[in-house]
Amino acid sequence: MISRIDLRGRTLTKRELVDELPRAVLDVEHAAEQVAPVLKDVRLRGARALRELAERFDGVRPEHLRVPPEQLSAALDTLPPAVRAGLEESIRRVRMGHAAQRPQDFTVQIAPGAQVRQRWVPVERVGLYAPGGLAVYPSSVVMNVVAAQEAGVESLAVASPPQKENGGLPHPTILAACALLGVDEVYAVGGAQAVAMFAYGADGSEPQDGAVLCEPVDVVTGPGNVYVAAAKRLVRGVVGIDAEAGPTEIAVLADSTADAGHVATDLISQAEHDPLAAAVLVTPSVELASAVEARVQDLAGATKHAARVAQALAGPQSAVVLVDDLEQGLAVVDAYGAEHLEIQTRDAAALAERVRSAGAIFVGPWSPVSLGDYMAGSNHVLPTGGCAHFASGLGVHAFVKAVQVVEYDRDALEEVADRIVAVANDEDLPAHGEAVRARFH
The missing domain is CATH 3.40.50.1980 (Nitrogenase molybdenum iron protein domain)
Known part of the structure; x- marks a missing residue:
């Protein structure tokens, strides 16, 4: 149902990682x-x-x-x-x-x-x-x-x-x-x-x-x-x-301590949004990968939107990604820049602090994405399609603007007047300097 990508034993640049990782194709x-x-x-x-x-x-x-x-x-x-x-x-x-x-x-x-x-x-x-x-x-x-x-x-x-x-x-x-x-x-x-x-x-x-x-x-x-x-x-x-939001995404960075059932249900929970929804597991544990794949196979057919889930999980935007270790896994999820990133590992909180690119990070087994969708107190309108590399989720900042207010007195302006004139003349904008000089002559 869900494909595998094996990155073990490979040293890839960020650009190569981005090319290797699954992503929904939106025109x-x-x-x-x-x-x-x-x-x-x-x-x-x-x-x-x-x-x-x-x-x-x-x-x-x-x-x-x-x-x-x-x-x-x-x-x-x-x-x-x-x-x-x-x-x-x-x-x-x-x-x-x-x-x-x-x-x-x-x-x-x-x-x-x-x-x-x-x-x-x-x-x-x-x-x-x-x-x-x-x-x-x-x-x-x-x-x-x-x-x-x-x-x-x-x-x-x-x-x-x-x-x-x-x-x-x-x-x-x-x-x-x-x-x-x-x-x-x-x-x-x-x-x-x-x-x-x-x-x-x-x-x-x-x-x-x-x-x-x-x-x-x-x-x-x-x-x-x-x-x-x-x-x-x-x-x-x-x-x-706010952003050009695309289909929803979940990436899970997990090691052998993760519960395969939790990971599987979390992947399915986002896959039910849309046939183009992306579900990605990144793990160094082959055993966990196999267990999650089996649980997904068992659970996906029983969910209400089984056809939609199956299409999303089988699509090119979803995959299980095998890595050498959590260090490589961290590089992978940073290159991916998921809308939602779950970390289900030993020392999950410490790993979360090192992530640079994610719309929202869900730490540990008791912080599923579904919590953030409704009741966490965070916002679920988040950057998708890799936009987490440069964009933030929706928040107060989307609705405010910064206005700068400049207030100088006579002495403060006079102190820098000659310097303003010198820079203005160098830029061949002499009227800028004259606007300052006129206040003193």
Whole structure:
């Protein structure tokens, strides 16, 4: 079901490692070609285009593109108590974790009378996307909304695909999660067209839409399929984005002390997301590798989404990778840069401190990725496709910007005036120097 890659006895450069390791193949460039006309259509025709695109892609023409407030309340009222309790606990924990992320303003005295301050300012408005294709993710609503709220964003809008079985509204649990979080601006809009609506705004076309359906936002965040990723790529620069999130990934670095059943169930848990989901085990233990392969074979067929899991595990993006030792294993997982990295080894905590590239690291046998998906207090919107080499998971930082404030008095400026003039003249920008000299003559 899952292939093997044997790196034992081989000394590879990082580039060679990256070429050897499994990865889902996503043609974002091709998707961007298909998405570009959708973005243009929404930008030019607003709500009318959104309704037609929903009919085309989601099989339903929503009467209400903006979800009526009473539908949000009704969804919360009918939410099963156990699910509500779970979402409330998730919100509480994620809020605690993100409150600690708020960056602090600071002031530096460069010289007497010379002061530079840095203020962290939240963006004014954000658009948050919650997928609704193969699975429904109220947990993604929690992750996106709480991070933005803890950053201090005042205006939040959520979009999720309309569903035919829900009368053209998003899934009821998505609506209930929005109500729990106090978000009342929710749209029945999915995919690339949701990204376009947030980036460009949209005028109304029906009386219930109003003259303006949706005002443009400053930042768009949230996971989605390859078309959502392509849309984000195309609107970057018009708005800020979190990342071009692709299919989910789990890598497990494990030695002979790991429980094969735990590893197998963790690989399967991520494989059930998507046929393109990646599941990778890196281990120096042939015995563990064989035991995990056997457990995966036994368990995968019994899970609810067996066909999807089987496709993901058999795909080129998934593999068991054999290494000489944990030192080589550490180099492998760093080169891979997984969205989720579990470490199930002796001294797992010490190894975790040495990892440079991972979206989130789960240490030891009692910290499965599923914990991070819901209740850890961390964020589950994480960089995929190797983007963990340079990008972070979603957090407060995605919704704030640093503004520098410079304040010098006369003496402080005079002290450096001649030096400014000298550098400005050397750059052949004499008017820069004159702007300084004019203050003293």
